[in-house]
Amino acid sequence: MEYLSGLLQLGPLALTLITVLLCQATVACVTLYLHRDQAHRGLELHPAVRHLCRFWMWLTTGIKTNEWVAIHRKHHARCETEEDPHSPQIHGLRKVLFEGAELYREEAKNEETLEHFSHGTPDDWIERNIYQRHAYLGIGIMFTVNIVLFGPIGITIGAIQMATIPFLAAGIINGVGHHTGYRNFECDDAATNIVPWGVMLGGEELHNNHHAFPTSSKFSVRQWEFDIGWLYIIVLRFFGLAKVRKVAPKPVLQPERRNIDIETLKAVLVNRMHVLRDYSRSVTIPTLRLELADLPKRMARGARRLMVRQPKLLDDDARQRLSELLDRNQSLRTVHEFRERLRALWSGRTISNEKLVVQLREWVAQAEASGIRALQDFSGRISTYQIA
Numbered sequence: 163m164e165y166l167s168g169l170l171q172l173g174p175l176a177l178t179l180i181t182v183l184l185c186q187a188t189v190a191c192v193t194l195y196l197h198r199d200q201a202h203r204g205l206e207l208h209p210a211v212r213h214l215c216r217f218w219m220w221l222t223t224g225i226k227t228n229e230w231v232a233i234h235r236k237h238h239a240r241c242e243t244e245e246d247p248h249s250p251q252i253h254g255l256r257k258v259l260f261e262g263a264e265l266y267r268e269e270a271k272n273e274e275t276l277e278h279f280s281h282g283t284p285d286d287w288i289e290r291n292i293y294q295r296h297a298y299l300g301i302g303i304m305f306t307v308n309i310v311l312f313g314p315i316g317i318t319i320g321a322i323q324m325a326t327i328p329f330l331a332a333g334i335i336n337g338v339g340h341h342t343g344y345r346n347f348e349c350d351d352a353a354t355n356i357v358p359w360g361v362m363l364g365g366e367e368l369h370n371n372h373h374a375f376p377t378s379s380k381f382s383v384r385q386w387e388f389d390i391g392w393l394y395i396i397v398l399r400f401f402g403l404a405k406v407r408k409v410a411p412k413p414v415l416q417p418e419r420r421n422i423d424i425e426t427l428k429a430v431l432v433n434r435m436h437v438l439r440d441y442s443r444s445v446t447i448p449t450l451r452l453e454l455a456d457l458p459k460r461m462a463r464g465a466r467r468l469m470v471r472q473p474k475l476l477d478d479d480a481r482q483r484l485s486e487l488l489d490r491n492q493s494l495r496t497v498h499e500f501r502e503r504l505r506a507l508w509s510g511r512t513i514s515n516e517k518l519v520v521q522l523r524e525w526v527a528q529a530e531a532s533g534i535r536a537l538q539d540f541s542g543r544i545s546t547y548q549i550a
Contacts (some may be wrong), residue, residue, distance in 0.1 A: 164503070165408050166313045166314060167310040167312070167313045167530060168309070168310060168311045168313035168315075168316060168388070169310060169311050170311050170312060170314065171322045174214070175295070177312060177315060179317070180312075180319070181322055182503060183317050183321075184222075184319070184323055185322060185323055185326045186361075186362075186364075187218060187222075188218065188219070188222045188223065188326050188327060189327075189330065189331075189362070189363065189364040189366075190364055190391070190394055191215040191218050191219050191328065192219070192225075192230075192327060192331060192364065192366075193364035193365055193366055193391040194211075194215065194391060194394060194395070194398075194404075195207060195211075195212060195215035195216070195219070196215075196219070196225070196227065196230050196231065196234075197234065197366070198375055198379045198391070198395075199212065200227060200230075200282070200283055201230075201234045201235055202233045202376055202377045202379075203282075203377065203407060203408075204376075204377040204379035204402060204406075204407055204408040204409070205379040205395060205405070205406060205407060206405040206406075207398070207404050207405065208398075208402070208403040208404065208406055209401065210403070211398065211403050211404065214508060215253070216284065216293060218541065219299075220292075220293045220297070220300035221300040221301070221303060221304045222300075222301070222304055222323045222324065222326075223301075223324065223326075223327050224297040224298055224301050225327070226270075226292075226293065226294050226297060227284055227289070228276060228278070228280040228283040228284075228285075228294075229270040229276065231276070231280055231282075231283050232275050232279035232280035232283075233247050233266060233269050233270065233275065233279075235279040235280075236269070236278075236279050236457050237249075237336075238277050238373070238376055239279070239388065241350070241351040241353075241373070242351045242352055242475075244335070247265055247266070247268075247269040247275075248262055248266065248332070248337075249263045249334045249338075249340060249352075250337050250338075250340050250341045251340060251341075251352055253265065255337055255338070255341045258332075258333065258336055258337035259333045259334070259337035260333065260342075260361075262328060262331075262332030262333045262336050263271060263328035263332045263333075265332070266328075266332055271455050283439075288303045296457075301320075301324065304320055304323070304546045305317065305320045330362065330366075331366065334356070334361065334363070334367075335356075335366045335367070335516065338352060338354075338356055339354055339356055339366075339367070339369035340352045340353055340354065340369070341354070342354060342356070343355050343356045343357070343369075343370070344370070345370045346370055346371055346374070346383055346384065346439065347370060347371070347373075347374035347435040347436075347438070347439055348438055348439070348442065348470060348471065348472055349370065349373045349374045349435065350472065350474075351373055351475075352475055353369045353370045353372070353373035353374075354369060354370050355367065355368050355369060355370045355371060355387075356369065356447045361372075361388075361390050364391045365381045365382070365388075365389035365390050365391035366381070368381040368382055368383075368387060368389055368408060371383045371387070371410070374410070374435045375409075375410035375411075375435065377408045378408055378409050378410040379392075379395060379407065379408060379409060380395075380406075380409045380410065380459055383410060411432050411436070411550060412436075412550055413429075413433045413436045413547060414429075414547070414548050414549070414550045415543065415546040415547060415548070416546050416547075416548045417546055419545060419546050419548065420542075420545050420546070421545060422519060422522055422523050422526060422544070422545045423519060424515055424516075424519060424550065425516055425548065426522070426545055426547055426548070427515060427519050427522055428518075428549055429508075429547035429548050429549045430507070430508075430522065431508050432549060433547060434505075434508045437504070437544075437547070438501075438504070438505065440540070440543070441501055441504065441535045441540060442501075443469045444534050444536060444539070444540055445497050445500075445501070445534075445536045445537050445540045446469050446497055446498070446501065447466065447469075447470070448471060448536045449493055449494060449497045449534060449536050449537070450465060450466060450469055450494065452493070453491050453493055453494055456491065457487070457490065457491065458468075461483070461486065461487050461490060464483070465477075465487060467480075468480060468483060468484040468487060469484075469487075469494065469497075469498060469549060472505075473502075493534055496532055496534060496537070497534060497536070497537055500525070500528075500532070500537060503525060504525060506523060507522060507525070522544070524546065525541075525544075526541045526544055529541035530542070
């Protein structure tokens with residue numbers, strides 16, 4: 163009966179460990195190759211590593227690089243809209259969590275999506291004639307090898323390998339990662355960080371950080387956050403197998419600098435997510451705390467979320483409650499309006515830099531004259547931003 167254990171004759175503990183490692187290899191290929199290297203170009207993998215990832219993805223998932231990259235880029239470009247391929251805000255959490263793979267396959271049939279968003283992905287002979295034309299051949303090879311090495315249990319191992327990405331990526335990351343969790347940055351979509359750390363998800367659980375800085379090859383931002391994908395990158399870079407092209411900016415403040423010019427504007431625009439976060443923490447929330455005593459209990463409940471979250475991400479009921487809150491309190495209305503005006507600065511891409519500098523100077527001058535101490539202190543910090 164030894165043939166039932168395959169060539170390797172492994173026990174339950176060894177089989178479990180191997181299954182976990184095989185699944186983690188697939189997750190690593192997705193986050194390093196498909197996501198950080200191909201989709202966003204924040205990382206440049208060595209050609210040998212790229213091809214190894216392509217081969218492994220062909221064996222374990224049948225994923226085609228051009229399809230995955232196109233769908234993911236469209237997700238960023240159309241996030242939380244009707245055109246988003248897999249937003250739980252549109253399709254519902256249950257749909258994305260349990261049928262995320264089906265949503266992926268449906269969008270993969272959209273030729274317009276592939277044509278518009280898949281540029282720069284591999285188009286060599288092996289991609290056209292093997293990986294794309296015979297997507298299920300690799301999966302068949304994987305199951306065969308598993309059975310030979312591990313025995314009949316290899317079928318279960320193969321099934322778990324195949325379920326890794328549909329469940330972890332298509333379900334949890336695309337579903338829960340746009341529905342529940344904490345947010346470091348108030349980006350233009352509902353992306354969240356699912357847990358403070360997560361080895362099983364390859365760093366992809368830091369989804370809010372990623373949406374705030376899509377091209378960054380490092381997903382962790384705060385000191386206690388752990389991105390195991392970044393650990394893989396450090397190892398690959400040590401051996402000359404990876405090159406980091408982009409990481410999230412870190413704000414640099416120069417206290418003695420007080421004039422606002424083109425360089426200040428550039429620093430504010432580059433660090434806009436940090437600026438917005440700083441505004442919420444040092445202006446919006448302190449002002450709200452001071453004004454809470456004057457608010458009815460029904461308005462005070464949930465007021466922090468209403469004041470911090472971008473209005474377009476609120477549902478109709480929340481928008482109505484925010485409007486009532488701002489009508490009730492002039493200080494809260496002022497800090498909310500100043501925040502929206504500040505966000506409008508980096509949305510005005512059709513305006514020249516010179517005009518944006520003038521607008522930023524006006525914003526600072528008016529904030530200093532607002533009479534709200536927290537807003538005045540913040541306006542003084544704006545001029546100290548510089549490019550790292």
